[in-house]
Amino acid sequence: MSVDDGATDLDPLVKGWSGTVTLYDVARASGVHPSTVSRALDPTKHSRVKAETRERIIRVADELGYRPDLVARSLQSGRTGTVGVILADIGNTFITPLVHGIAAALESSRAMPTIAETQDDHARMLNILDHMLSRRVDGIVAVAARAADQQALEAAAKVVPVVLASRPLEETQLVMATHDDHEGGRLVAEHLYQLGHRTVAQLLGPNDVLNFPRRAEGFRQVVSDRGLHELTVDVCAERPVTEEGERLMELLLDNSPHLPTGVFAHNDLMALGALSVLRRRGLRVPEDISLLGCNDLPLVGHLTPPLSTVRLRPLELGKVAGDMVVRMLSGEQPASVSLGVSLIPRGSSRRLDGADRP
Amino acid sequence: MSVDDGATDLDPLVKGWSGTVTLYDVARASGVHPSTVSRALDPTKHSRVKAETRERIIRVADELGYRPDLVARSLQSGRTGTVGVILADIGNTFITPLVHGIAAALESSRAMPTIAETQDDHARMLNILDHMLSRRVDGIVAVAARAADQQALEAAAKVVPVVLASRPLEETQLVMATHDDHEGGRLVAEHLYQLGHRTVAQLLGPNDVLNFPRRAEGFRQVVSDRGLHELTVDVCAERPVTEEGERLMELLLDNSPHLPTGVFAHNDLMALGALSVLRRRGLRVPEDISLLGCNDLPLVGHLTPPLSTVRLRPLELGKVAGDMVVRMLSGEQPASVSLGVSLIPRGSSRRLDGADRP
DNA sequence: CTGTTAGCGCTTTCAC
């Protein structure tokens, strides 16, 4: 509490009021050199200072309410202990566990996530990358990658470790943690086939978010292998959201010569949109049309009918992705990972009346 | 591209590879003093440098891929251009627009939000506050305040501007942007009364998140004014989540002498939990029991039945809160704000059979 | 075990 020697400038107490107690204040107040304080307070170098002095320093430090300035430390050390996490949309409940997974993995290396949102807009992505690099993040997990962002992400990867999570990119050296979307599409088509459906359709997600064309591909592979008939509309969603699901469902209904009996919306939000259009038009799900989504968002099991969907593993994916950056921070070069997915049959898909198998 | 003069150390190009081009590199490569570069690149001091030199500097800067080091700048300036946003749970879709509102307001002052999550855990709140202060955020918007956090938040407020958003605290000097929860509770009770309900119940949210006791109070005021009968269970939720809604609904059903005809779950997630319990027990909503929530989450209108609920205005609230910190950053001391709420009647609440009014 | 010195990258007086 007492500033004994003739310290020239501000009284630590006064500075305490304004919230700025520095290492120098602690040093002065405990009669040692700043670097000794630095050592005493650094768990790593704990030992190199006499137990007695150390305790005194620690006591003085928290009497004064000293709080290390991470900004200064970062400037000195070149590391901020911060990993940028780039999301498309915080509102998508699919990414919540993903973020938690990333955070959990980062915790192990005492790093903290810094979240930013692209709104699926390329310009925003550029801004965010630029800003994060200026902020000197130690690494980046990009959950919002679109085809257009590829170049920028690869450029960023020359500066800091970059991991692509959930959304892959084509022909890139970037490390990726993704789901097997091809398999997801396959599972849905196969499910419909097994239930006796022969005329099916897809509500396509944005083409430049690779997950969606891959789901489409998987689906089409079964369509072709099993000899199904796929009704198509020549358009895909701009963004993978409810409103686009509505738009596409309406297009499908308006432009098809006849109705499909099974529809695969490329994600749950789009399925939700499709559902309200169907309801509005007096078509029942699943009696008239079976509808499936993808992602298994928390609420879709509570819908009426509960939505059949493809279950992803966002928490695990986040952990894997977070782990990857952490490892890259210590020089490793982890291999990309693709997680398996599973189909969750619920009330929105059902066996077609008159289907030939039990 | 060419480093003409006999620069002693690293070739900027080489440094460029490692992503670290400093002001000095730009200065050297364009034959001026670092401070001139600083001025040339600072929009504010743009003018104080000859147009010709400035253009050259700018050109060289981006040829070299110069990126200002925000960490260094922050150390020098004492401001990080960063506002800490403390949430309870990113997964709660209610806070998405809230965060967007905050971000939008911050954008006006070129600040960026830094998001952290307490999980409604006091210890985490302490950690986060400490970390944010160490990171030298310019201000804090706390959306996750619980009664236990009050002291810590007030302490933080001595260091940087702190705004409480959405969750108020009792008897505090902290600036707040909140909804009128008392009114919310009142609206629900009055709605039930108008529909002919006379025996009602609440599923109480956590007591130390002040919104909930206030909703309870508003509700009880009408109960008392209108002479309704309120069935009570002597327990409130630990956290305002679906599982707790289930638990409380079960307690209510198991411990009440008879059933209420109208139930107010203190938020939509708890209502969701209550709904599945009711369904599981063969009770129909709204035929047997009318159920209301609070928040008007995006999906609850799509449920079956669509949930009657209290609509809040999170986007607006976020803007207000963000605006408040921004103003506090320039020395103002804005007054607290309370936003109005409205009742959205939907399918989950209905006129009681045999109710005496049309 | 502790003090000295230098410097991370930038901005900002103060000179010229």
Next chain:
DNA sequence: GTGAAAGCGCTAACAG
């Protein structure tokens, strides 16, 4: 209009 020098708060050699 530009250069010189100091310093933000901290850590990390290097001495002693």
